[in-house]
Amino acid sequence: MLALLAPVVALTQVVPGATLAPDTEARWIDFQRTAYNQLRFPIELDGHAAWAILDTGLSDTIVTSSFAEKAGLTAARRQRAIAIGGGVEVGWAQAKSIRLGGLTRTSARVGIADPKGGIRFGADILVGADLLSCCALDIDYDAKRFRILQSGRMPFTGSTAMLRHRERGVYQSDVSVAGKVLRPIIVDTGDGGSLTLSRAAWLSTGYRGGRVTTTLGWGMGGPVVTDTLVIPSLALAGMAPHEAELRIEGEGGFSASVGAAGRLGSGLLERYRVLLDPRAGRMVLQPGKTIAAKVPRSTSGLLIEFTGSALRVVHVMRGSPAAAGAWQAGDTICAADGIAVAEDVRDGTVEWSVGPPGRTVMLKLCDGSERSLTLADFY
Template identity: 60%
Template sequence: MLSFLLPLALAASPVSAPADEPRDGIVLAPDSEARWIAFDLTPSNQIRFEAVLNGRPVRAILDTGLTNTLATRDFATRARLALGRSQRALAIGGGVEVAWAPGGTLVMGGLTRRGGRIAVPDAPGQDRFGADLLIGSDILSCCALDIDYAARRFRILPSGRMPFTGQTAPLALQRGSEVPVTEIRLAGARLRPMIVDTGDGAAITLSHAAWTSAGYRGATLTTTLGWGIGGALVSEAAVIQGFALGGTLLSETEVRIEGEGGYSASAGAAGRIGTGLLLRYRVLLDPRAGRMVLQPGLAPPPVLRSTSGLLLGAEGTHLRVLHVMRGSPAAETGWHEGDTICTADGTPVAGRPIEWSAGVPGRVVALGLCDGTERRLTLRKFY
């Protein structure tokens, strides 16, 4: 679990395109299969790579959970994209206003798209993208995606190719949104549709209704903080066993549970499968062929859990408390959102890893607040 170090930079945030959106002209080069695209993972697990838009290099994120490719407003200004009419759009963290710009010519690996449109949101969450463009399913649903997380590369293939074998799960394009969806099982309950969302850094997120229908027993729930295009949102979280995907039982997995009326329910989905789970595998996403193939990679490490309950953001010389997890040592000792920390065990926190926040249970950390006071926090496992 990474959110105690950084808030989830963005989860998927599909929007609806106008009914008169022009047909995209998407072409795959004959050698597309040989054109691997290198990527790095952002601190929040998004796949970030370099594409070319209208002849200029751009930082892009591969986001299968988006219905339409999206550009930040800052990039739209720098690239002089011509913004047209706006509409209200559904997004994680709240609804947003989205303007539409001509898509121009986008090149990524062996794929070229000419035409189409790009959505430009007027929303606070875009400050956390770490990229200029989010490439959505309006482009990606044309083809198959082969994502090799271990080698940090992906490629775009014609649908129907089978470059490797592994566990297979059904995959389709959700009617209306055209995002890829599959199904998952929990405690014997079949949960579907589950959006396969490479733009979501979490492992598994469920709607409140899906979690309730599974009837899972024995989970210790806490709270966590995430970010969508619409802003920050708090959800419940637990670390559990019992999920099955493609007929295979998953190891211990973090699940986030949205409140009633959350994004997944509004999008007609039971939840989302994100990169936090997918990066355990080499993944083939081919919705037009009806399949997702998962080839196990390295053994997944144990889920990293907070033992402090403090979700923190770095701000220059100090750390700011963004959220205090329910039932945690921090919650029980009077910590509050907005508290600022300048030292940990007498050492300035600026530029240093926050390893103590998930330290060994029983460890006592002396935290120096920026107002000159000190608090001692005893770490423990609480979920």
């Protein structure tokens, strides 16, 4: 507890331009979980408070053009960058300082870009591997908090996997699917899914069980539709395999374009307490409260967003009851079984969309029409 009394100006140098406060281990950063499973938290750039998303799947930290203008950042040059969902134009600027938790980074290069659809959920900054790789990152998903530590620290015990990081690159590790070891796998805290594989990596596993449907994800380049299924045998860090959702990119998808077998996201990492320490070359995983939980599966086939007063359909899953009922992206729902959407939604959860098979839900669209939807297992 004495570290809490140490002056903030007494800092520890970790890499050029990056310093850690002596009480950094006590400086937990609380985060919120977005509807798409990203970690949203407060940050400060050049004295300006903002909201950020923790995104180790990005090689560089990105800010929106509107925030760049607010912070007085001016792009010196521009280039086209590869991103999930398509290419994005990025301008480069120099920030004087970025502060999160016990970490202060001075003279930091940041990208200025406007992802298609914007950075969602009220965030203006995507914090990438360039900012985080100086140190160890301890993410306690159960407590919804993380902290920045000196590399080499081991604040908890768990199973260990290799974690690789090249300069101006992203975090990479390995996974095992149906007994097949796949590498490199990008460790991507900004991806709300569990595991996404390139088409070639998926075919190499030889696994052909399970029913395949589709789902929707978001990248800087816009929305991406992928095949998806639930597999019974995904293993991390030498631990026993367990059930997980798997997404399969189409030919020429992001993973293949950057030479990776796939991406490991927060949808799977959230089952653990996670230590990412690229300088020490390790990822440590300690099972959390949800380690044995079954993968939640839609029984409606409607992927929906809450707009504040209604539910907007953003994707209709292939082979689902919703697909059979001719539902379309863009449809808006104002009530379910006579209960207004605003009253029915709790903590972002729409209970009926993953309800028991056989249940029939009466949905009232915002145009006044009504449709019934009978829930079913379909993947």
